[in-house]
Amino acid sequence: MAFPSAVDSSQELLNAQSHVWNLTFSFINSMCLKSALQLGIPDAIHKHNKPITLSELADALSITKSKSHALFRLMRVLVHSKIFDKVKTGEEEEAYALTGTSRLLLRDEPLSFAHFALTTTDRVAVDTYHCMTEWFRDECPTPFETKYGRDVWEFGADDGKWNQLFNKGMTRDSELVGSIFVRECKHVFEGLEIVVDVAGGSGALAKAITAAFPGLRCVVLDLPQVVDGLQGSENVSFVSGDMFKFVPPADAVILKWILHDWSDEDCLKILEKCKEATVGGSGKVIILDMVVDCEKQEHKAIETQLFFDMAMMVGHGGKERTEKEWANLFSKAGFQNYNITPLLGLRSVIEVFP
Numbered sequence: 428m429a430f431p432s433a434v435d436s437s438q439e440l441l442n443a444q445s446h447v448w449n450l451t452f453s454f455i456n457s458m459c460l461k462s463a464l465q466l467g468i469p470d471a472i473h474k475h476n477k478p479i480t481l482s483e484l485a486d487a488l489s490i491t492k493s494k495s496h497a498l499f500r501l502m503r504v505l506v507h508s509k510i511f512d513k514v515k516t517g518e519e520e521e522a523y524a525l526t527g528t529s530r531l532l533l534r535d536e537p538l539s540f541a542h543f544a545l546t547t548t549d550r551v552a553v554d555t556y557h558c559m560t561e562w563f564r565d566e567c568p569t570p571f572e573t574k575y576g577r578d579v580w581e582f583g584a585d586d587g588k589w590n591q592l593f594n595k596g597m598t599r600d601s602e603l604v605g606s607i608f609v610r611e612c613k614h615v616f617e618g619l620e621i622v623v624d625v626a627g628g629s630g631a632l633a634k635a636i637t638a639a640f641p642g643l644r645c646v647v648l649d650l651p652q653v654v655d656g657l658q659g660s661e662n663v664s665f666v667s668g669d670m671f672k673f674v675p676p677a678d679a680v681i682l683k684w685i686l687h688d689w690s691d692e693d694c695l696k697i698l699e700k701c702k703e704a705t706v707g708g709s710g711k712v713i714i715l716d717m718v719v720d721c722e723k724q725e726h727k728a729i730e731t732q733l734f735f736d737m738a739m740m741v742g743h744g745g746k747e748r749t750e751k752e753w754a755n756l757f758s759k760a761g762f763q764n765y766n767i768t769p770l771l772g773l774r775s776v777i778e779v780f781p
């Protein structure tokens with residue numbers, strides 16, 4: 428049998444085959460992670476207070492006895508992907524321990540990442556990636572619409588379970604980012620009395636900001652299915668509405684994980700409303716989003732950015748932007764200046780000035 432000309436040795440053929448196998452199976456990593464979270468494995472290990480053996484883990488999870496061996500195989504993949512550690516106990520028996528990654532996946536920890544991971548691996552989202560090819564050939568704006576016939580926000584208004592899951596994932600992310608934002612970026616809030624968190628979800632970021640700066644008031648604007656029925660406080664109030672139509676007046680407007688959900692055209696409309704809201708256009712806009720840089724960053728970070736960019740394309744018709752793309756957007760929206768402060772990993776705080 429003749430090999431393709433690009434593959435000229437058995438070793439190269441094996442490497443290429445292994446690479447293709449791993450790529451085609453890489454969804455297994457995310458499905459194993461999802462199953463671990465749904466079974467409650469990180470919490471069970473944490474609750475055990477010391478490394479846990481396979482049989483102790485099987486008991487703690489109340490799984491069907493005959494499936495203990497399957498649990499061993501699931502744990503083997505998760506250890507390989509460094510979600511858990513395998514350690515030797517005194518009796519030569521092996522046991523599983525948490526790693527830095529799985530500590531981030533404990534459900535009830537204040538900065539848990541578990542809900543976010545459950546959102547991104549949920550069937551509602553995963554099924555939309557299956558529609559990419561169909562979408563390339565149809566006239567729908569996003570694969571999400573190819574799959575469900577409406578956009579993700581309309582879908583959320585109809586499907587309470589997805590709406591709750593998505594909002595919970597976002598809330599947990601905002602708690603994590605919010606705690607770092609208020610600690611590392613105090614200068615951003617200097618001189619501000621009232622800020623609007625546009626499309627601010629259930630108010631987690633607003634709560635972090637007002638707790639750190641008690642003199643500040645924060646208005647959270649979001650869709651009715653997100654904010655209706657939420658209880659405000661002395662410093663945080665909720666407004667239900669459409670950011671394309673009206674943004675309440677403020678000294679500054681915050682957009683966390685909003686603009687990456689939208690096309691340049693829609694971003695310009697949102698930025699225009701934000702500009703009008705900031706005391707007649709003299710206040711600033713504070714954006715928390717990624718600044719893509721595929722040249723300076725390392726391979727793993729680039730992969731994260733590319734995955735997020737795909738998620739934005741598939742779920743929303745949005746995109747992750749380079750500094751040049753951000754600068755273009757700000758200039759088109761009539762802003763004069765901007766300042767980027769790296770915040771957490773790949774995300775930055777971008778202050779945009781009129």
Ligand SMILES: C[S@@+](CC[C@H](N)C(=O)[O-])C[C@H]1O[C@@H](n2cnc3c(N)ncnc32)[C@H](O)[C@@H]1O
Nearest residue numbers: 597601626627628649650653668669670683684
């Ligand atoms: C990706 S989430 C980010 C939520 C929040 N900023 C955070 O980072 O946790 C996007 C938010 O935009 C809201 N949203 C979408 N379209 C909107 C609109 N037209 N007006 C106001 N909010 C909107 C959604 O309900 C959702 O809460």
Ligand SMILES: O=c1cc(-c2ccc(O)cc2)oc2c(O)c(O)ccc12
Nearest residue numbers: 547551552555571684688738741742
């Ligand atoms: O990580 C995500 C994923 C989504 C997403 C992907 C695919 C879908 O069909 C729906 C939603 O949306 C996100 C999002 O809006 C965001 O601001 C951050 C992260 C993600």
